[in-house]
Amino acid sequence: MSGAQPESEIRDVDWYGEDLSGREHTAVRFAAVDLTEATGEGVVFTDCVFVDCRFTAATFTDAAFLNCSFTGCSFSQARFTACKVVGSRFSRCTFDLLDVDGGDWSFVLMPGADLSRVTVAGTRMREADLTGARAAGATLRGLDLSAAELSGIDLRGADLRGSDLSALDPRDAELAGARIDVTQAVELVTTLGLVVAPDPPD
Template sequence: MAERRYGASAPPTESEVRHEDWACDDISGQEHARVAFHDVDLTEVVDQGASFTECVFSDCRFNASAHTDAAFVNCTFTNCSFFDATFTGCKLVGSLFDRCSFGLLKVTGGDWSFVGLPGADLSKSTIVGVRMREADLTGARCADATLRHTDLAGAQLHRADLTRADLRGSDLSTLDPLAATLRQAIIDPEQAAVLAEALGLDVRSALPPP
């Protein structure tokens, strides 16, 4: 079972929603705090600016849902599905994902700092321009994923599989190239220098020919 960073426990919930069908609903502007959602179908929901604070989602379906400028702060997601879900400019600071599925997830912008995604299968997901400082991606499977212009400063990437991942423009300053799989990953020249230095190489500008 995944744990929050530093071993922090999930906040207790104060109410619950069980076995409801919200599929295709417009939940824009809704506000929920410390609510436990169990077996709720949020397939294809439209969400503009909804706010979920310290909520728990278990066995919920977010497939093909679209979230814009929404907030899921310090929430816990257990055994939830996010197939083809889209998050644009959303705030998920401190949220934890445990045994969730993410096929074709698309995230653009927003703040996902301190998010817990250990062991998550993010293969072929697209994450662009997202703040993911100190996110836990330990053992995450990111083969063929797009992780461009993403702030991964302080992120835990030990044993992460980044095979063929497009990492251009992302902060890789804390990535240990010996502790992750980087086979055929796509990087830019600046990142190449950062990784070379992490390997102990002394990177210098080329000297002019004699």
């Protein structure tokens, strides 16, 4: 968060199924706003605060949530396509069946988040804080996780193929059953200080 304080508040508003396309909001506090099945192409939220808001089954395309804060919000079955969520913070939020396709989620703060039923593909998440995140069984493919904070993350059974795992210390993560590609396997082995060498000649 940039430290900017909300200048206005929108509380207890029903935006169920509403089309928010093209709207712009800066430094607004949204409290208990129902955005269930809302849509928004090109909508921009900057330095906004969302508390106890419902984004259930909402669909956002080419939208931006810049340096926003989300507390106690539901993103169940929401879909974000080519969105920018740079520098945003998530606390006590639920992400059941969240679908993220592309976009830039760099510098997001999601420590301890339950991401076990999310699908995130082709998304930039540079320097994201996923410390202690619970992502067992998640689909996290083709992600740029360079310089991300991944200590204590649970990735058991997750599909990680194509993602940049250069910031992952396999000694400080749960990885049993995770699916990775050959390049990632070599990278993780190298991180452990092992050397992949050909068999000696007979």
